[in-house]
Amino acid sequence: MQTDKVIDHIVDWLKTYATNAKMDGFVIGISGGIDSALTSTLCAKTGLRLLCVEMPIHQAPSQVTRAKEHIEQLKRRFPNVTNVEINLTETFETLKGAMPRVPESEQLNLSLANT
Numbered sequence: 001m002q003t004d005k006v007i008d009h010i011v012d013w014l015k016t017y018a019t020n021a022k023m024d025g026f027v028i029g030i031s032g033g034i035d036s037a038l039t040s041t042l043c044a045k046t047g048l049r050l051l052c053v054e055m056p057i058h059q060a061p062s063q064v065t066r067a068k069e070h071i072e073q074l075k076r077r078f079p080n081v082t083n084v085e086i087n088l089t090e091t092f093e094t095l096k097g098a099m100p101r102v103p104e105s106e107q108l109n110l111s112l113a114n115t
Helices: 003-020 034-044 061-077 089-098 106-114
Strands: 025-029 049-054 081-085
Touching: 003 025, 003 034, 025 034, 034 049, 034 061, 049 061, 061 081, 089 106
Parallel strands: 025 049, 049 081
Antiparallel strands: none
């Protein structure tokens, strides 16, 4: 695979898409996982503004650390990257409290968090 060519193609596509949509940048939620890391890196490479948003909800410290480390390395490499953190734990708990009572499960929490 010609990795550099693939990366350049995706970055060019993102930049063209944003320009045609009359956007001046991107907003990416950073979770500490590979999907958001890859997406945010490709968006940063466009040179357009990139706002990285970290929105932890009862996240494991290792996930929060990975997200913060990724954002910081992006900011060191790309001057177009900024970030904001919004802890959604309290909001999540409020949502859970407003929902009909059902047995607690890991799948239910994941579904609610994605909501």
